[in-house]
Amino acid sequence: MTHEVAILKASEIASHVLAPSAGQNDKAGCFSSNAVEALGESGLLGLLLPVDFGGSGLGPRTFAAVMATLAETDASVAMVYLMHILGATAISAARSGAAEAIAPILREIAVGRHLSTLAFSEAGSRSHFWAPISRAHRNENGVRISAKKSWVTSAGHAHSYVVSALAPEGAGPTDSTLYLVAAETGGLSVAGPWDGLGLRANASAPIALDDCHVPSDFQLTDDGAGFPAMLNVILPFFCLGSSAVALGLCRAAVAGTVSHLKSAKFEHLGQSLGESLPTLRAQLAVMQIDTDGLSARIDDLVEHLETPRETTMLRVLESKAAGGDVAISVTSAAMRVCGGAAFSKHLGIERLFRDAHAGAVMAPTCDVLREFIGKSLLGIPLF
Secondary structure, three states: OOHHHHHHHHHHHHHHHHOOOHHHHHHHOOOOHHHHHHHHHHOHHHOOOOHHHOOOOOOHHHHHHHHHHHHHHOHHHHHHHHHHHHHHHHHHOOOHHHHHHHHHHHHHHHOOOOOEEEEOOEOOOOOOOOOOOOEEEEEOOEEEEEEEEEEEOOOOOOOEEEEEEEOOOOOOOOOEEEEEEEOOOOOEEEOOOOOOOOOOOOOOEEEEEEEEEEEHHHEOOOOOOHHHHHHHHHHHHHHHHHHHHHHHHHHHHHHHHHHHHHHOEEOOOOEEHHHHOHHHHHHHHHHHHHHHHHHHHHHHHHHHHHOOOOOHHHHHHHHHHHHHHHHHHHHHHHHHHHHHHHHOOOOOHHHHHHHHHHHHOOOOOHHHHHHHHHHHHHOOOOO
């Protein structure tokens, strides 16, 4: 699969699978199994996996473009895809001791028959997703884990969960280990409903692990090496993907606003809203400027990930913080410009507005990211 083919496949899925049902799925809070099936059949579930396992072996540039394309039509599906890609990336980067056990799973992902996701956040450490409260307890052939994980995208629909827990001998909050927990593992259950304000169709429910046994060959990182894996393997693609979701929301908001300003009329004046009101045109212009600025920032991050340098991690942190702020600003402007038609839910812009706000509270939150950035600039240790 090439970069161009991947984007074409994402566009086709967005047009033929996501667009007809996005609004209704949002209203009902319904997870789109049809979308996951289409993503699997297209080969996009294995987008970043090595070709040795049947994946496409593509990189951050294609990933960002696919994410934005999906999010422009349905941000809930885009987030399901993002968390799957992160799960698949974590599995692919597993320690050598897990290689034989995970190889069949990677091949299942590549052929579109396996959906994965992350299960990191816990109520006890809240937006500090890198600091699990739960601890793995060693036994004769692996570990047992009891934990309550919150905000688990695709909960109850994923085939596997990449789970964090403190290492058995871990002394501090960052002494974590990552494990792969199959959905059918005894003691694993969805622990509550998902009824969010935004991203309502991505099934981000809590899950519970009640003394779940994880065999040693499903331990993805060495003991205590979960934290560096989170920061160096997962966080860059999470921030890139989150920014791309924000870009898709902004593009959809601009397009929806343009359509409304062209079609809505002052019939007594014989003019459209866009023709009659320069204040609305000015707000639309700012929306476009901010959207293009976010696009340029994402391109810059892609270049940093393709050619890492001293400022790469700073760009990673900045991208999600900026993306969240821009998405809220642009979709809020769309709500104002489109007025009653937006607030009465006739245009679909209200869904974009709600979905945009979800990104700001998704760990690491924009506030946490700004704290990291400020500390980094001042030379203060982050942890």
